[in-house]
Amino acid sequence: MKRAEPYLYTAPAVLLIAAVMLAPLITGLSYAFHDIILLDPLSGDFVGFDHFREMMEDDSFWTALSNTVSWTVLSVSLQFGFGLALALLLNRPMPGRRLVQALVFLPWAVPGFLSGLTWAWLFNPVIGPLPHWLTSLGLMTSAENILSDPHLALWGPIAANVWWGIPFFAITLLAALQSISKEIYEAASIDGAGPWLRFSRITLPLLAPTILLTVMLRTVWVANFAELIVVMTKGGPADSTQILSSYIFSLAFQRLDFGYASAVSAILLLLLLAYAASVMALRRVMADRG
Amino acid sequence: MKILVRFLHYLALSAFLAFALFPLFWLLKVSVTPNDLLYAEGVRLWPSRMSFDHYGAVLRHSQFPLFFRNSLIVSLATAILATAAASAAGYAFSRFRFRGKAWITGLLLVSQMFPLVIIVAPIFRLLAPLGLTNSLSGLIVVYTAFNTPFAAFLMQSFFEAIPKDLEEAAMIDGASRFQALRQVVLPLTLPGLAATGGFVFSAAWSELLFALMLNSSASVSTFPAGMMGFISKFSVDFGQMMAAGILALLPVCAFFFLIQRHLVQGLTAGAVKG
Numbered sequence: 118m119k120r121a122e123p124y125l126y127t128a129p130a131v132l133l134i135a136a137v138m139l140a141p142l143i144t145g146l147s148y149a150f151h152d153i154i155l156l157d158p159l160s161g162d163f164v165g166f167d168h169f170r171e172m173m174e175d176d177s178f179w180t181a182l183s184n185t186v187s188w189t190v191l192s193v194s195l196q197f198g199f200g201l202a203l204a205l206l207l208n209r210p211m212p213g214r215r216l217v218q219a220l221v222f223l224p225w226a227v228p229g230f231l232s233g234l235t236w237a238w239l240f241n242p243v244i245g246p247l248p249h250w251l252t253s254l255g256l257m258t259s260a261e262n263i264l265s266d267p268h269l270a271l272w273g274p275i276a277a278n279v280w281w282g283i284p285f286f287a288i289t290l291l292a293a294l295q296s297i298s299k300e301i302y303e304a305a306s307i308d309g310a311g312p313w314l315r316f317s318r319i320t321l322p323l324l325a326p327t328i329l330l331t332v333m334l335r336t337v338w339v340a341n342f343a344e345l346i347v348v349m350t351k352g353g354p355a356d357s358t359q360i361l362s363s364y365i366f367s368l369a370f371q372r373l374d375f376g377y378a379s380a381v382s383a384i385l386l387l388l389l390l391a392y393a394a395s396v397m398a399l400r401r402v403m404a405d406r407g
Numbered sequence: 408m409k410i411l412v413r414f415l416h417y418l419a420l421s422a423f424l425a426f427a428l429f430p431l432f433w434l435l436k437v438s439v440t441p442n443d444l445l446y447a448e449g450v451r452l453w454p455s456r457m458s459f460d461h462y463g464a465v466l467r468h469s470q471f472p473l474f475f476r477n478s479l480i481v482s483l484a485t486a487i488l489a490t491a492a493a494s495a496a497g498y499a500f501s502r503f504r505f506r507g508k509a510w511i512t513g514l515l516l517v518s519q520m521f522p523l524v525i526i527v528a529p530i531f532r533l534l535a536p537l538g539l540t541n542s543l544s545g546l547i548v549v550y551t552a553f554n555t556p557f558a559a560f561l562m563q564s565f566f567e568a569i570p571k572d573l574e575e576a577a578m579i580d581g582a583s584r585f586q587a588l589r590q591v592v593l594p595l596t597l598p599g600l601a602a603t604g605g606f607v608f609s610a611a612w613s614e615l616l617f618a619l620m621l622n623s624s625a626s627v628s629t630f631p632a633g634m635m636g637f638i639s640k641f642s643v644d645f646g647q648m649m650a651a652g653i654l655a656l657l658p659v660c661a662f663f664f665l666i667q668r669h670l671v672q673g674l675t676a677g678a679v680k681g
Contacts, residue, residue, distance in 0.1 A: 118611070122584065126499035129492040130555050135481035137552035138518045141529035148528060155531070218422060220428045220662060226663035228613030230631045231652055235430045244437060244645045245451045272644055280430065282562075283423075312562070340520040344615050346631050365524045366616060382525035389522070 148379035155373040168380035178381065180356045181364040184270070185373060185385075188360050189340045192278045196339075197332060199279065200286025205320075206295045207287065224286035233348030236277035240264050264350055267357035274345040274358060282339070286331065292325040325403075334395045338388050361385045431656070435621035438462070438577075438649040444680055445646060470625055471651050474633030478612055479658075481629055485550040486608040489498055490562075492555050492601060497562030499587060502571065514554040523553070527620050540621050546629065554607045559608065565599030566592070605666040609659040630655050 149168060154160040172178050207218055224232065239245040241262055248260035263269040297320070305315050319400075343362035346352060352359035352367060361381060368378035438461055448454055452609070465471050499505075530542060530549060539545030566631040573595070574587035582590070584652070594598070620630040630634065634651060 120505075121507075123499045123503035123505040125681070126495040126503075130496035130559055131511055131514065132515060133492060133548075133552045133555060134518050137530070137533075138526065139514065139547060141526035141533060142521060143584070144524040144529035145533075153528070155528075201425050202419070206416060209416060211416070218479065219421075221423050223431070223660070223663070224427050226609060226659050227500070227656060228609070228615075228659060229440065230613065230615040230635070231655055232430070234634070234648070234652060235434055238437070238645065238649070239433060240429060244449065249450050280426065283427075337520065341524065343524060347616070358536060360526050361520055365522075366527070369524075369527050370620060375531075379525060379528060384524055385522055386525060389520075393520070 130185050132185045139387065143377050146383055147378050149378075149383045151376050153374075153379070155374035155375055157373075158162040160376070164376070168377050169384075171377065171378060172384070177356055177359065177364060178361075181352075181359045181361045184271065184356075184358065185360040185362075188278075188346075189336055191275050192282065192339050193332060194280035195275070197286050197328075199283045200277055201290055203287040204290035205293055207291055222284040222288065224281050225288075227281065229281065229342075229344045230348050231273070232277050232281045236273060236280070236345075237264060237349045240273050240276075265354055267354050270350055270354060272359045274349050277345050277349065278339065278342070281345075282335070283311060285335070289327065289331050290324065293324055299322050326400075328394065329400055329403075333393060337393060340385070340389060375405070412625055414579070432654075434649050434652050437645055438653050440646060442584065442646060449671070453604045460655070461646040465647050465654065469651075470628075470633060470649070471630075471637075472624070473627055473655070474546055474630045475654070477543060477627060478630040478634075481546050481550065482608045482611040482658075484547045485611040486604045488547065488551045488558055489554040489558050489607045490604045492551065493558035493562045493603060494593075494596075494600065496555070496559040498592075500563040501566035515559060518556050526618070527617065531620060534621065541624050542622070543627055546618060549621070550607075550614060553614075554610050558603045558607055561603050562596075562599060565596050565603075568599075569595050602666045605662040607657045609662055612655075612659055620648070 119196070136197050150165060151387060152162045152164045152167075203221065207221075215243075239247045241264075242248040242260045248257065248262060251257040252260045257263075266271045301319055302315055305319060341361075341362050343360065343366050345359060345365060346358055346363040350358040352363050362385065363383050365378045367384070368374050368381065372378075378393065436453060439457045439459065439462060439670040440448070441456060441458040444454050444456060455526065496511075496515075500508070534540050534545045534549075537545075539548065568590055574584070574591050577587040577591045578584060586600065613631065614629075618629045621636065622628055622632060625633065625636065634648070637651070638648060
């Protein structure tokens with residue numbers, strides 16, 4: 118009885134996750150090699166690597182792949198840059214800090230679909246101020262919706278994603294900043310180090326492990342995050358905002374082509390695993406040198 | 408010089424505050440703008456006349472009260488079930504050393520790494536024969552599974568902050584471990600339970616893709632799915648949509664303000680442990 122105890126406590130979680138996430142993951146990977154179209158009783162044959170060959174010639178797939186890279190790199194680097202700045206600002210003592218912190222982290226509580234909708238409305242010249250402001254600033258020639266311009270449309274979901282994601286980085290980095298002891302800074306000040314030197318020689322190196330880990334986790338998460346795009350542009354106009362995860366969603370949801378959708382998912386999973394493995398390797402190299 | 412630094416500090420923070428709050432402010436502004444002023448006063452910061460007609464219309468003449476109820480049922484049930492499963496697992500992680508622990512932790516970690524969209528199709532095929540598509544129970548099962556891993560790690564860090572001596576003392580006095588857990592440890596973890604529950608609640612409240620895939624009929628639509636359907640059908644009624652948006656925000660924002668500090672604490676403990 119005593120020995121079974123830990124298993125009894127973990128059993129509900131483990132059974133649930135195995136049944137609803139792990140088993141479907143294995144099935145999902147096997148779908149990639151089958152012809153599976155929902156509601157079509159004739160489908161279900163094993164097709165080997167056919168889906169992957171089809172992918173090589175699928176222009177939408179290649180566009181989505183390159184959009185995934187721009188979407189992820191731009192979103193994560195802007196979220197990180199602003200998040201770090203916000204964490205540094207909040208790390209200085211001042212009156213009312215707790216209230217400011219709660220308010221400035223508020224976007225994090227907004228449901229993803231709703232932040233997508235809100236930003237789509239802000240960019241809509243009929244109802245939102247942004248196109249008019251951008252025109253007054255001379256950044257646009259006339260107040261139009263950037264979401265319907267193939268060259269600019271991706272910036273819409275990126276703006277929503279940055280707005281929504283800054284608090285996550287700010288919270289994690291603030292927590293890491295507060296764990297650095299004040300004495301190190303005092304000692305450095307006494308030795309005559311200015312603010313920039315203290316930041317680049319103390320703060321950044323001590324934050325580096327947290328930065329590397331959160332940026333990696335966030336990159337994987339943002340690359341998978343289809344909701345904003347589905348809500349704001351549905352991948353259009355003309356595939357200009359389609360990323361792999363939103364493409365998978367429209368393959369499954371609109372075309373009901375679950376086999377091909379699973380094959381694209383498998384590629385996305387492989388790419389993300391390769392990325393995570395290389396970041397972990399980089400971390401080990403850095404740790405060895407340090 | 409000092410005053411200048413302080414001025415720049417406040418200026419930068421105000422810019423962040425404005426950026427964070429402006430979109431929500433705009434949502435609120437349009438939701439209280441009467442229809443005849445909507446376009447005439449398009450870029451004004453506040454309408455010259457306020458009205459709550461949009462809220463009335465949403466609450467009385469649309470299906471949003473139904474979506475709201477569905478979301479409330481799904482999110483509350485998910486929050487309770489996931490927090491229960493996660494507390495049990497988190498407790499085991501923090502108190503026991505047992506064979507297979509690393510494997511179980513690994514399973515939980517892996518479940519957080521892969522693109523969820525890859526299991527949309529298999530989950531649909533798993534639930535359909537059980538009659539769990541187009542049902543609230545199906546969504547509850549799926550959301551509970553999705554949220555349990557992270558919630559378990561969160562609960563583990565809350566349990567680790569509580570000294571083991573407390574429950575060991577109760578067990579020496581004759582209580583079983585489960586009694587000790589229920590009567591001694593859980594009451595002390597209440598803030599942690601609330602934070603975890605609140606976190607799961609808002610995750611379930613916000614989920615869109617699986618809600619769209621699994622439930623197609625309006626009677627079992629949750630708020631996000633219902634709102635997307637509303638938009639594709641009546642895309643011109645901005646006032647009503649933004650009123651609905653504000654209503655969707657209320658429960659999560661309330662939760663967020665209540666649990667914000669505890670959640671940051673839990674994340675910090677987790678982050679420090681690495």
